[in-house]
Amino acid sequence: MAGCWVRLALITVCLLPCPAQAGGKYSREKNEVDADGKAEIEFRMAKLNQVWEKAQRLQFSPVKLAELHSDLKIQEKDELNWKKLKADGLDEDGEKEAMMRRNFNVILTKYRLDGRKDAAAMDTNYLKDSMDSENDVFDDPKLEKLWNKATTSGKFNNDEVRKLRREFQHHQDKIQEYHILRETVSRNEDIYQNVISPSEAHVKEDLLHSKHTQLKDKHRNVEASFQRLRKLINQGYDKDSEFSEPRVLELWDMAKQSNFTADELDSIKEELKHFETKIEKHQHYKEQLDLSHQKLKHVETIGDKEHLSRNKEKYAMLTEKTKELGYKVKKHMQDLLARLSKGGLNHNEL
Template sequence: MFNIINLLCFSIILGISNHVYCHNKYAKEANVKEELPDTETDFRPISLKHLDRPFRMAKLNLLWSKAVLRLSEPKLKMLFGELKLHDKEEITWKHLRAEGKDKDGMKEAELRKKLMTIMENYNLLDQADSVHDPNKARPFKPLNEASDKHINKSLFKDKKLNKLWEKAETAGFTQEELLALKEEFGHHQDKVDQYYALLHDVKGNPDNTETNSVDDSLDKYNEIELKEDPQPDKNGYLDKVNMLRDKHKEIRDHYDHLQILAAKGPASKEFVEPKVQGLWKIALESNFTPAELESLKVELRHYENR
């Protein structure tokens, strides 16, 4: 599957590159020696100035919002690259801190010094106080990061469904679109409830820790074997087991469908890197199956994190 997805990705990139090349080849400017467009920016917005909150760290998004008002496009490209690297370092440090490491604060001080150097290099030192003020940086959280204050985390009983709803609420849908999407999510919760009602009938009362969450743990219920019921099928046990499997597949397929719907919001940002986000948008508009899209998403995440 991964080989197929890689081939599809390559075909998309190659097709777009060939289109750009063929258009330029026969233009009247073809005889003038000039630098071809950088393939690294094929999928970027028309201008980096149009990027809104491209980083995972709110303080870097705050700094970026100031930089786009001052710097030229070439300098913005250089700054963007440096801040992308710094963004990853900050995220890594946050994970280390959560694990109880960097207790002496040495790494934190090093990152702070690096960021100050970046600001100095681009004449942005006057923004240092704002960048390091959590209250001023808070409004610049990434667009794909849900706010605890505005999201009802228990809107649905299913945990995965709630997480997907959080993404949908910040994906830029209109109120009418959100209402329609909420109705679709409600239908999915109904399917989950029906599944567990049937599961209760087949297996008895399942462990409460496994209910209210549609994930891969449900697969184990597809492994119900005849040895569990050696007696004749007096109560339609096998029919119920088959129905359970069908319901499970229906839930998985419908969840895949909801994922695609939620990702189509105008402000949806599955990825931070503009080029990768561009590839993902192209994939969503193509005729990939949910399984192929999921594999492609994994591949793109690997690519983005390289």
């Protein structure tokens, strides 16, 4: 079993050349904090720092870097939690470890950091910021056809069209994540088939089942999302709807279709209102970060040191705030999906 994970790790984490010297930048001593107790690196895990530094060298946009940072923070939290589980002997079949490796591969592919594409040819705007998506064409033919139907139906005013655009973009992101996961599963299929010994056949069967279950769940989620869009195009927006953010609407639909009591639905609704406010705040900071970046580049060309210093301070503040809110939004979404899919919320957390 150990041999399986060694080979998986070699395949997964071949992002950058390894340091030639022990005790280098990614040694265990440097993996936490320096001798003075001051953090020198962004993440506690060396492989995540490799990804982060590669993205910086490729000069990702500030908003895209903030999105990547949020994903890596969640990955780090999950992996550190898994290490505790493993130490307590709670992942004997390796299922949780396998899922984390898949999730890491998804991040690498999502941001084109898996080493399979020429970095120089990479589209630095690969992850579309919602504020710049008005003129995008949807990649999925069914989605593009549905969008054309929506925009020519006359059912939606300008505000509703912008709102609908966010819903379509959200669905396209789901399609992208599904295809990335499917590709990741396919690439690693032979590893599970060939590395694990016949004596561990039951472990191999469990791991393969876990992978395909995750893939089926993702596909079912994509299909449900598309059906929601079709219904929305036919019926229009509910004028009395409590929410406007696509992710919150999706969660609210999930809650209403479950067997919650009226009181439970009221509690869910209140939490979703708070979640929507958090999303809107995050979106605001992303937009401000983008504007700050443009202004900073402009001030740099002028050469005014006083203005440059002030703009750098504001840019740094917006960067950190966008990272922080991005993590909170994604983690909250992750928690809500997990809790709603189990059919109940822990009301002590509301």
